[in-house]
Amino acid sequence: MAESFPMNGGDGTYSYTKNSQYQKQATDFAKGTIQEAILEKLDTENLLSVSNTFRIVDFGCSVGPNTFITVQNMIQAVESKCSLQGLDPGAIDFQVFFNDHTANDFNTLFASFPPDRRYYAAAAPGSFHGRLFPRASISLAHSSYALHWLSRVPEGVCDRKLAAWNEGRVHYTGSSEDVVRAYGDQFEKDMGVFMKARADEIVEGGLMVLIMPGIPDGASHSQLLFGVLFNFLGSSLLDLASEGIIDKAKIDEFNLPVYAPSVGEMRKLIEKNGCFSIERIELTNPRSKVDEPIDVHTLIMHLRAGMEAVFTKHFGDAVVEKMFHKTLAKSGEISEFLKSTYPKSTQLFLVLKRK
Amino acid sequence: MAESFPMNGGDGTYSYTKNSQYQKQATDFAKGTIQEAILEKLDTENLLSVSNTFRIVDFGCSVGPNTFITVQNMIQAVESKCSLQGLDPGAIDFQVFFNDHTANDFNTLFASFPPDRRYYAAAAPGSFHGRLFPRASISLAHSSYALHWLSRVPEGVCDRKLAAWNEGRVHYTGSSEDVVRAYGDQFEKDMGVFMKARADEIVEGGLMVLIMPGIPDGASHSQLLFGVLFNFLGSSLLDLASEGIIDKAKIDEFNLPVYAPSVGEMRKLIEKNGCFSIERIELTNPRSKVDEPIDVHTLIMHLRAGMEAVFTKHFGDAVVEKMFHKTLAKSGEISEFLKSTYPKSTQLFLVLKRK
Numbered sequence: 222m223a224e225s226f227p228m229n230g231g232d233g234t235y236s237y238t239k240n241s242q243y244q245k246q247a248t249d250f251a252k253g254t255i256q257e258a259i260l261e262k263l264d265t266e267n268l269l270s271v272s273n274t275f276r277i278v279d280f281g282c283s284v285g286p287n288t289f290i291t292v293q294n295m296i297q298a299v300e301s302k303c304s305l306q307g308l309d310p311g312a313i314d315f316q317v318f319f320n321d322h323t324a325n326d327f328n329t330l331f332a333s334f335p336p337d338r339r340y341y342a343a344a345a346p347g348s349f350h351g352r353l354f355p356r357a358s359i360s361l362a363h364s365s366y367a368l369h370w371l372s373r374v375p376e377g378v379c380d381r382k383l384a385a386w387n388e389g390r391v392h393y394t395g396s397s398e399d400v401v402r403a404y405g406d407q408f409e410k411d412m413g414v415f416m417k418a419r420a421d422e423i424v425e426g427g428l429m430v431l432i433m434p435g436i437p438d439g440a441s442h443s444q445l446l447f448g449v450l451f452n453f454l455g456s457s458l459l460d461l462a463s464e465g466i467i468d469k470a471k472i473d474e475f476n477l478p479v480y481a482p483s484v485g486e487m488r489k490l491i492e493k494n495g496c497f498s499i500e501r502i503e504l505t506n507p508r509s510k511v512d513e514p515i516d517v518h519t520l521i522m523h524l525r526a527g528m529e530a531v532f533t534k535h536f537g538d539a540v541v542e543k544m545f546h547k548t549l550a551k552s553g554e555i556s557e558f559l560k561s562t563y564p565k566s567t568q569l570f571l572v573l574k575r576k
Numbered sequence: 577m578a579e580s581f582p583m584n585g586g587d588g589t590y591s592y593t594k595n596s597q598y599q600k601q602a603t604d605f606a607k608g609t610i611q612e613a614i615l616e617k618l619d620t621e622n623l624l625s626v627s628n629t630f631r632i633v634d635f636g637c638s639v640g641p642n643t644f645i646t647v648q649n650m651i652q653a654v655e656s657k658c659s660l661q662g663l664d665p666g667a668i669d670f671q672v673f674f675n676d677h678t679a680n681d682f683n684t685l686f687a688s689f690p691p692d693r694r695y696y697a698a699a700a701p702g703s704f705h706g707r708l709f710p711r712a713s714i715s716l717a718h719s720s721y722a723l724h725w726l727s728r729v730p731e732g733v734c735d736r737k738l739a740a741w742n743e744g745r746v747h748y749t750g751s752s753e754d755v756v757r758a759y760g761d762q763f764e765k766d767m768g769v770f771m772k773a774r775a776d777e778i779v780e781g782g783l784m785v786l787i788m789p790g791i792p793d794g795a796s797h798s799q800l801l802f803g804v805l806f807n808f809l810g811s812s813l814l815d816l817a818s819e820g821i822i823d824k825a826k827i828d829e830f831n832l833p834v835y836a837p838s839v840g841e842m843r844k845l846i847e848k849n850g851c852f853s854i855e856r857i858e859l860t861n862p863r864s865k866v867d868e869p870i871d872v873h874t875l876i877m878h879l880r881a882g883m884e885a886v887f888t889k890h891f892g893d894a895v896v897e898k899m900f901h902k903t904l905a906k907s908g909e910i911s912e913f914l915k916s917t918y919p920k921s922t923q924l925f926l927v928l929k930r931k
Contacts, residue, residue, distance in 0.1 A: 271626075274710040314710035318698060323686045331678045331701040341709055343673060344699040346686045354696055355629040355669035 228283045229526045230326025237284050238329065240526035242519070244366055247568060248287045250507035251365065251432055252294050258430060258572040259298035259361070262500050266306045267426050268360050274314045275299060276359050277340075278422075280349045281367020282319040284329045289338075291363060292317050296340060299361065315340035318354070321367075323347055348372065350414045354422040362423055365432040368415065369447075371478035375407035378476045389469065391455040392477045394448025401442055408480040412490045420496035423575040429497065434481040435504055435569030445481050446559070446567055450524055450548075453555055457547035458536075467540055475535045477528070487569060501572035515559070517552040521545065583638045584881045585681025592639050593684065595881035597874070599721055602787065602923060603642045605862035606720065607649050610785055613927040614653035614716070617855050621661045622781050623715050629669045630654060631714050632695075633777075635704045636722020637674040639684045644693075646718060647672050651695060654716065670695035673709070676722075678702055703727065705769045709777040717778055720787040723770065726833035730762035733831045744824065746810040747832045749803025756797055763835040767845045775851035778930040784852065789836040790859055790924030800836050801914070801922055805879055805903075808910055812902035813891075822895055830890045832883070842924060852928040860923045870914070872907040876900065 228237035269275065277295060282288040296317075300310035319330060323346040334342055345353045349364070350372040377385035378393075378400055385403040387396050393404045419429060436445055443449075455472070462469040482490075484502060491499055508515070525545050532541045548555075583592035624630065632650060637643035651672075655665035674685060678701045689697055700708045704719070705727040732740035733748075733755055740758040742751050748759045774784060791800055798804075810827070817824040837845075839857060846852055863870070880900050887896045903910075 274713060314713075316710050316713075323689065327682045327686060327699070331682060334678065334701070341707070342701070344682070344701070346689070346697070346699070352696070355671050358629060358669075358671075 227322055227325040227530055229529055230284055230329050232329065235522070235525055235529065237526040238286065238333075240519075240522045241283070241287055243515075243523055244287050245290070246511055247432065247507040248291055248365060250505065250509070250568075251291075251430075251570065254505070254570060255291070255294060255363075255430055256298040256301075258428065258501060259295065260302050260305070262572060262574055263299065263302055263361070263428050264306075264426050265299060265303045265308060268424065269303075269308060269313065273312055274316060275361070276316045276318065276354075277361045278318045278320055278345065278354070278359050278363065280320045280362065280364035281370070282321050282325075282330065283367075284326050285333045287365070288319060288330075289333070289335050291365065292340070293335070293338075295361060295363060316343060317341070318343050318345040318359075320345045320347070320349060320353060349418070350411055352418045352421060356421055357424040359423045360427045362419060362427070362429040364430075366434070368412075368431060368433045369479050369481050371404070371407050371480055372411045372414070373407065374476045374478045375403040377403050379474050381473065386473075387476055388473050389455070389459060390452070391458065391472065391475055392448055392451035392479065393442060394445060394452050395443050404480045405482075405486070407478075408482060408486075409490060412487075413494065416491065416494035416496070420494060420575065425575055427575045428500075429571075429573045429575070431569070431571040431573070433569050434567055435487065436481055436483050436567060437504055438483050438485045440483070442481075447479065447481070447524075449559060450520065450555070451477055451479075453548050453551055454524075454532075454544060457544045457551070458540075460547055461540060461543055466543065467536065471536065475532075477531065481567070482569070484569065487571065491571075491573060496576055497573035498576055499571070500574050501570065503570050505568045505570050507568045517556045517559070518549060521549055521552070521555075583680070584884055585639055585684050587684065590877070590880055590884065592881040593641065593688075595874075595877045596638070596642055598870075598878050599642050600645070601866055602862040603646055603720060605860065605864070605923075606646075606785075606787055606925065609860070609925060610646070610649060610718075611653040611656075613783065613785060613856060614650065615657050615660070617927060617929055618654065618657055618716070618783050619661075619781050620654060620658045620663060623779065624658075624663060624668065628667055629671060630716070631671045631673065631709075632716045633673040633675055633700065633709070633714050633718065635675045635717060635719035636725070637676050637680075637685065638722075639681050640688045642720070643674060643685075644688070644690050646720065647695070648690070648693075650716060650718060671698060672696070673698050673700040673714075675700045675702070675704060675708060704773070705766055707773045707776060711776055712779040714778045715782045717774060717782070717784040719785075721789070723767075723786060723788045724834050724836050726759070726762050726835055727766045727769070728762065729831045729833045730758040732758050734829050736828065741828075742831055743828055744810070744814060745807070746813065746827065746830055747803055747806035747834065748797060749800055749807050750798050759835045760837075760841070762833075763837060763841075764845060767842075768849065771846065771849035771851070775849060775930065780930055782930045783855075784926075784928040784930070786924070786926040786928070788924050789922055790842065791836055791838050791922060792859055793838050793840045795838070797836075802834065802836065802879075804914060805875065805910070806832055806834075808903050808906055809879075809887075809899060812899045812906070813895075815902055816895060816898055821898065822891065826891065830887075832886065836922070837924070839924065842926065846926075846928060851931055853931055854926070855929050856925065856927040858925050860925050862923045872911045872914070873904060876904055876907070876910075
């Protein structure tokens with residue numbers, strides 16, 4: 222069973238709901254691109270020839286509101302495509318499945334369902350590293366900022382006897398080749414399972430849109446935005462160790478199960494699965510249309526909403542509170558660092574079609 | 577939008593999870609009858625002729641564990657019927673939708689999904705007094721102890737200017753004909769909406785099994801087990817009013833939105849809808865195979881798990897705590913009263929088939 226670390230639930234100060242504006246920017250940016258992909262690549266006539274039900278999934282939906290915006294956008298695009306193909310969009314029954322780990326705060330998600338939604342809403346709780354739906358039952362699948370979560374911490378990175386031991390670090394950014402390879406291998410396994418499950422579930426001609434952090438081919442893994450932030454979290458933990466608040470061995474035993482592939486890696490994994498054609502694959506810059514620069518304080522709050530659970534499970538509340546406090550104090554330093562090293566286009570955008 | 581008063585969530589002392597053994601007895605009792613109905617009435621060959629997916633819903637699933645037992649039982653029966661009809665049950669993809677109000681504690685439900693389940697689990701949050709699924713997408717529907725909840729308090733029963741004013745009472749048990757009629761009218765409206773929605777959603781030949789409290793034709797509404805308990809809750813509230821803890825007017829403004837129909841009433845409403853044939857309709861005694869008598873203390877705890885929310889919304893936590901405390905102190909009196917008046921068969925069992 223895959224490990225599960227949900228986004229922070231509820232709607233408090235550290236909740237995902239209150240700290241996901243950057244994900245929303247990414248969602249907004251992807252809006253046009255997703256519409257375009259649906260208009261160009263989705264054959265609604267064929268998909269609706271057997272039944273008037275059109276089933277959509279958002280894998281890794283978290284607790285909203287971004288998932289609702291994305292779903293609404295996709296439905297509008299499907300309706301437009303229907304009209305273009307001479308079908309009556311009003312005759313379609315849309316059923317939307319919101320997927321995330323069982324431990325996700327679905328109660329909060331359900332409480333914020335848009336009242337004027339034009340679809341039958343359902344949830345499919347469980348890990349997407351495995352089957353979730355009946356065969357050939359899904360026409361359109363989407364996942365944004367979820368696939369970078371590995372199903373487990375890569376083998377060996379916490380074992381001091383092995384070459385992949387990731388001493389004093391919480392992530393592979395800036396680590397040895399052995400550590401990076403251990404992460405890459407785990408991602409390959411996870412994507413293999415994910416693609417096999419989706420190939421079973423998505424109907425022939427159905428589309429899958431994937432959005433996740435990625436790096437350019439040939440770029441160093443050290444250039445990953447989140448990796449840089451993870452390193453600062455790691456150094457805050459080392460500060461706490463040197464202050465005697467935690468044992469350094471506790472840091473050695475911890476690694477974030479998060480990986481961002483390159484374009485080439487992702488292409489290879491999809492081709493290995495063999496059930497999907499790649500309709501589009503590219504790195505984009507979701508902030509290209511946003512004027513103000515990234516605010517590091519906000520970014521760290523986002524990171525906290527998304528990542529606190531995994532840290533807390535290992536280090537406990539009090540240490541995690543101190544770690545984020547220390548990291549926030551380094552905002553200026555982080556900001557300078559990001560300006561010099563962070564490549565702009567790190568959002569991997571894929572459109573796949575089930576053969 | 578229908579009013580929503582979920583069962584008590586979580587797994588604490590007053591939770592539904594810990595206080596639903598009597599519902600489980602009802603579930604156990606219904607087990608054989610449901611299996612029989614599926615074996616006799618369900619044509620799996622016809623239902624699975626288009627697709628290998630078989631979709632099941634439990635309307636008003638609450639937070640478990642009863643819903644999981646029922647679902648497992650229904651799937652086993654469908655598999656048996658498949659085998660009888662020469663189909664391979666292993667080739668079927670079962671998808672099960674757990675339905676309840678949006679405010680139901682789905683997080684608790686999801687956390688207790690059986691790990692070895694043989695179906696794809698999904699939730700469809702929302703009121704069943706309205707559409708929840710695409711047209712003709714459901715093959716088997718079930719609802720146990722949920723349909724007696726009205727979508728709202730009947731019109732007029734809280735209005736001191738009207739004949740249906742239900743002064744000093746929290747329920748129609750023992751009230752005037754006008755009050756009983758107001759409740760009956762609301763139930764008729766709600767069932768109309770429920771049946772219309774289900775007629776849209778259930779595929780031709782699909783079955784719907786309904787289990788709910790009912791009364792024999794010609795019996796007095798005062799003989800309803802729950803009604804008797806409600807009256808004791810009401811009298812405890814009047815005690816609190818006479819002690820000056822609450823205002824009596826506060827009681828006049830409150831009515832439980834719960835109704836138990838007679839067999840004849842239910843038959844009439846199903847025939848009025850016209851989309852379903854009645855394959856079976858009867859009153860049963862779910863405790864006929866249970867040796868020990870009903871324990872009134874346990875019964876009141878059950879009532880609290882299921883009904884606390886609706887009282888609390890109106891009276892607040894402190895008053896509700898006192899009301900249940902006072903009612904528990906009357907356990908002996910309630911027990912004597914039930915022995916003399918309570919008819920044994922008050923579980924309405926229906927099997928309907930979509931024409």
